[in-house]
Amino acid sequence: MIENKFPTKDISEDDIKTKFPLVAKKNDDHKSIFNIAGVEIGGSKLPIFAGPNMVESKQLISETAESIKKSGASFLRGGAFKPLTFPYRSKKYNETREEGIKWLGEVKKEFNIPIITEVMEEKYIDLVSSVADILQIGTRNMQNFPFLIECAKTKKPILLKRHFGCSLRDWLAAAEYIMYYGNEQVILCERGVSVPHTHRSTSRFLLDLQVIPAAKEITHLPIISDPSHATFWSPWVESMTLASIAAGADGIMLEVHPDPKNSAVDPLQPINFEEFENLTKKMDLVSRSINKRIF
Ligand code: PEP
Ligand code: MN
Numbered sequence: 001m002i003e004n005k006f007p008t009k010d011i012s013e014d015d016i017k018t019k020f021p022l023v024a025k026k027n028d029d030h031k032s033i034f035n036i037a038g039v040e041i042g043g044s045k046l047p048i049f050a051g052p053n054m055v056e057s058k059q060l061i062s063e064t065a066e067s068i069k070k071s072g073a074s075f076l077r078g079g080a081f082k083p084l085t086f087p088y089r090s091k092k093y094n095e096t097r098e099e100g101i102k103w104l105g106e107v108k109k110e111f112n113i114p115i116i117t118e119v120m121e122e123k124y125i126d127l128v129s130s131v132a133d134i135l136q137i138g139t140r141n142m143q144n145f146p147f148l149i150e151c152a153k154t155k156k157p158i159l160l161k162r163h164f165g166c167s168l169r170d171w172l173a174a175a176e177y178i179m180y181y182g183n184e185q186v187i188l189c190e191r192g193v194s195v196p197h198t199h200r201s202t203s204r205f206l207l208d209l210q211v212i213p214a215a216k217e218i219t220h221l222p223i224i225s226d227p228s229h230a231t232f233w234s235p236w237v238e239s240m241t242l243a244s245i246a247a248g249a250d251g252i253m254l255e256v257h258p259d260p261k262n263s264a265v266d267p268l269q270p271i272n273f274e275e276f277e278n279l280t281k282k283m284d285l286v287s288r289s290i291n292k293r294i295f
Contacts, residue, residue: 010169011218022179023172023186023219030220034185036157037114037133039074041187042222042250044292046283047074049116049159049224049253050276055080055100056092056264058107060257064273065111068256071277072284072294075134076111077253079118080104083140084265092264098127105131116159122150129154139163139191139229142174152181161189161226164205168214175221188215188223189253190244192230203232207240212247224251228269234260237271238279245286252283 016024025031033042041047050073051064065076080100084093096103101117108115114133119125120141128135134157141147142163151158158178162171175186190212192205200206207230215223225244227237241252257263257270271279284294 010167011172015169016218020172020176020218022184023176023221025218025220032184032220032222034157034187034222036185037075039114041224046245046249046287046292046294047224047251048072048280048283048294049075049077049251050256051075051077052257052270053255053263053265054078054082055096055103055117057096058103061103061107062110063258064256065107065113067258067273068276069111069113071273072280073256073276074114075116076104076107076113077116077136077255078104079136081118081120081124081128082265083118083120083138094264101127101131119151122147125150125154129156132156134159134187137161142166143170145174145177148174148177149181152178152183155183157185157187158183159187159189159224161191162193162208162211164192164194166193168211168218172215172219175219186221187251188219188221189226190223190230190249191226191253192232202236205230205232207231207244209240209243209247212244212249216248222250223248224253225249226253228253228255228271231269232266233268234271234275237269238275238282241279242282242286245283245292246290248290254279 050068055078082095116134117132118136119128136159139161193208195206227240255270256276260270287293
């Protein structure tokens with residue numbers, strides 16, 4: 001017999017009661033299902049969040065919105081405000097910021113597709129919230145507690161990406177912050193963790209598939225997977241997407257770009273429209289084998 005119901009070493013049963021009263025499941029069947037802009041998240045129909053890394057131009061997000069919606073995506077993703085690793089900018093490698101948010105708003109109306117986009121600074125929370133159906137908090141802000149509190153206060157649904165160096169405990173603690181400050185609609189997103197280079201069989205990050213069932217032992221919140229950021233390499237996106245669904249993910253975030261090699265950032269990572277369309281069909285097949293579905 002396993003004595004501790006939650007053998008995850010850094011989260012004890014006592015922790016569950018005292019540190020995660022809001023995030024933790026109240027019973028084994030407790031599972032939150034959110035309805036966001038008419039899309040169910042946490043249920044048996046898995047939503048897809050797709051789009052370019054960066055909102056590069058109106059044209060880019062318009063054609064992407066049209067194509068991904070036709071292929072079955074529920075949300076258009078894309079950053080107008082981007083956490084770029086290096087401070088150097090060029091015409092191509094630059095954020096579109098306020099203008100990008102305006103384009104997202106236009107495309108949302110034109111194609112009737114909900115928007116998920118990242119907010120990085122407190123001073124832009126209102127602007128981003130005016131367009132976003134879901135506020136994305138990126139890996140780099142996951143433990144910026146004053147920022148989490150301000151985002152929570154908007155009452156907008158929040159997608160909380162896992163910091164690439166954080167344990168499940170720290171990640172759930174960040175979700176607990178958001179809930180404690182009055183916002184119940186938190187979606188978790190696994191996007192790959194850093195591993196020492198000596199242990200790196202693959203790329204910069206390692207998709208932590210195991211965290212999906214581990215999180216589900218503890219929390220009622222939906223958890224989605226982002227194989228694009230995790231693999232950093234489009235040829236692996238398909239297998240890691242299907243594996244994420246098999247592992248129990250409640251949705252998938254994918255970088256999709258009409259011309260991946262010309263993506264302004266991370267050009268090795270996005271898949272193109274045709275690859276996306278083909279992948280959604282395989283996602284549906286895998287989903288159906290576990291009584292879920294895409295279509
Ligand atoms: C993104 O989704 O565009 C992004 C920057 O992700 P992350 O915060 O996971 O790096
Ligand atoms: Mn990105």
